[in-house]
Amino acid sequence: MSEAVSALQGASYDGIAQVREIGLQGMITLRGDLGNTALKKAAAAATGQDMPGQRKANVKDDSGIAWMSPDELLILVPYDAVDARLEALGKALAKQHHMAVNVSDARAVFELSGGPVVREVIAKLCPVDMAVGAFGAGDFRRTRMAQVPAAFWMPDENSVRIVCFRSVAQYVFDLLKGAAAPGSAVGYLA
Amino acid sequence: MLILTCPYCGVTGEETEFHGGGEAHVKRFGPGSSDSEFRDYLFSKVNPKGVHFERWRHNNGCGKWFHAARDTMTLEVYGTYPAQTFEPPQEIKDAITAKRPGWSWREFS
Known part of the structure; x- marks a missing residue:
């Protein structure tokens, strides 16, 4: 039997928020x-x-x-x-x-964690109102993340889970890395 | 920038989340129709300044096709409605009339 692996095999990044590919889901x-x-x-x-x-x-x-x-x-x-x-x-x-x-x-799943700043990381990439009250725990949204379709939800107020197609996993990971780069906090939503 | 509301999933999003699909309420003329009917079905589209009806698809979302009534001059969106209809619903027509009295578009007014 071949061994199942996720798209980025658990790649992670630490910036103003933590990005992690959660592996097989x-x-x-x-x-x-x-x-x-x-x-x-x-x-x-x-x-x-x-x-x-x-x-x-x-x-x-x-x-x-x-x-x-x-x-x-x-x-x-x-x-x-x-x-x-x-x-x-x-x-x-x-x-x-x-x-x-x-x-x-066919998909890849990422987790973005690290406090309320995750709202800003998502807001930089998606045309979605991420203000508290407009989107929160329990909400689910399919949308566009820069140039590719993606969907996400917030398991709690301090983290976001993102689903995208496997073929664009590296692209989405790079996007999230850029949006979570150290020193890039906007301070508008969090 | 247009702000559209998808009538299927209720998302109000900006136009990059959607994709335009051309004129709405086009009646298909296929096999058995005359050459001129088929020509008009394929090529004769209106390009109004003002009230216009279009098909849109929520392609970065639920993936459904819907119809939108909007103004090509002011970019105001009068409303969106599901695609399973042959003509705009009365509330959409009323919303347009409130802003553009005496409007007409193809056979609708």
Whole structure:
């Protein structure tokens, strides 16, 4: 068996905030009718989390559900559990029109930590209002990070988790490094 | 810079998060139509100064297509609405009328 590795194999950087690629994270794209009871139950059973509302994410550690679009969820599970959860999802939704795909190795996940300054690091790269009150813990946003699509959420007030495509992992890491460079704090949001 | 609100995910974002998709409410003429109908469907687009209806896609977001009513002169956005419709909803028309009384665009007014 080949050994699974994440895009940047846990690369990290220390500036005004800490940037770290978190390594292997199991991810499942689930598309279907999000109002469907069976789908809600199956997603909750796979993650142990409740179904999130529009543009919200219910994530605890490496398990959770994020709202991607009116017909799409991103299901986060431990990397080793993906195949089993995917099979369970398929069984539970056998009678529903749906699509569930393992996208774990198609994406990269970064963690940005180091206090309220993480808001500024994100605000430098994304056209999103990162002010306290406009975006906070539990919110989820798909957007653009400089030139590439990305999505992020705040597990708590002092950190951000960012998901991007694996092919642009190095680009996103470099972006985050630049935005978190020592001495680059703006002091507007934090 | 346009500020658009995606009617599907509710995000209010600036235009770099979206991508323009040309004129809205274009009726398709495919197989079986006359040459002139097909020509007009492909090429005859309006380019108004003022009220305009366009298709947009939230490509750096939820990925859905939607419609936007905006002003090409002032860049004001009158409103956005889902793409599953043949004509602009009444509230969008009312919002335009409030700002531009007597407006018309193709068959709508």
